Amino acid sequence: MKFFIDTANLDQIREANELGILDGVTTNPSLMAKEGIKGEEAIRQHYKTICEIVEGDISAEVLGTDFSTIVEEGKALAALHPNIVVKVPMIKDGIKAIKWFTDNGIRTNCTLVFSAGQAILAAKAGATYVSPFIGRIDDSGWDGMELIRQISNVYTIQGFNTQILAASIRNANHIISCAEAGANVITSPLDPILGLLKHPLTDIGLAKFLEDAKKM
Template sequence: MKFFIDTANLSEIEEAYDMGVLDGVTTNPSLMAKEGITGEENVRNHYKAICDLVDDKVSAEVIATDYDAIIREGKELAKIDDKIVVKIPMIRDGIKAIKYFHSEGIRTNCTLVFSAGQAILAAKAGASYLSPFIGRLDDISYDGLELIQQIVHIYGNFGFETEVLAASVRHSMHLVKCAEIGADVVTCPLKVITGLLKHPLTDSGLAQFLSDHNKAAGKLT
């Protein structure tokens, strides 16, 4: 499974990369605004800064919602760096744009996906990645993990090359369950990834080892 970090914070991206677990980055206008990045030129410069930190796969989201504008904006984003994946919403013109970009060899991430039917359309159009939103579905009392499992099963049936990128991952158990049911990628905040480090028995075991070491060292001296 690939780990993407869902942020526009350069320090968090660098920390995840230094851990050796980072495979890519996803961002969106809300995450850019959270970091105080505003204005078209500043946003694109920030995307370039992110690309300079990672090996590949930086999802940069279009703002446009009509076909021609999505194509224009997507092309401009793709020019920033070869690592850019153009992030496109699950709408009619978005699907048409995904088909176009696929024919041009430009990778895409179809975002705001909430049903298996939408997932089928995105794969048929040639999306590189599909982003079903687990947490947002959970918020309306629908099992987001069940949707991931359903999409993985459907894609397996027909050999679709689109990778299932589980998004809106809220906690570490979401991440583990996504791995269990076969999602290709998860994207989440850094705290979800670092949450995998934690277990009370690890903490207590380490404390005991250190205590025993200190006692033994004291006896030897």
């Protein structure tokens, strides 16, 4: 399973990359704004900087919601760097644009997916990634992990090549559950990724080793 970090913070991206387990980055306009990055040119330059840090797929999100605007924005984003994957919303014109991108050799990440039906449409259009938002699904009273399992089962049966990119990760247990449910990729803030390092028995064992080492 691939690990992506979901942020626009360069320090966090560098920290995750230095762990040696990072495969890519996802971000969006909200995360960009959180880092004080505003304006088309500043956002595109920030994507270029991220691409210089991480050797892997970098999802760059379009802002348009109609076919022509999505395509024009997507072409401009894809031209920034070979590792850019154009992030497109799960809407009617988004699916049309994903098909256009597929036919023209541009990779895509279909975002804001909340059902297996939406995931099927994204795969049929040729999306490279499909991003179910499991945390938001849990918040609505449904089971986000069950959706991951359902999509994984459908894709296996139908032979779709689209990768399941589990998004809206809230904690380390989410990451483990996504691995069990068949996600190809998770994208997460830094804290849940670092949370995988932690276990109280590890801390106790290390303290005992260090204590014994002092006696040697």
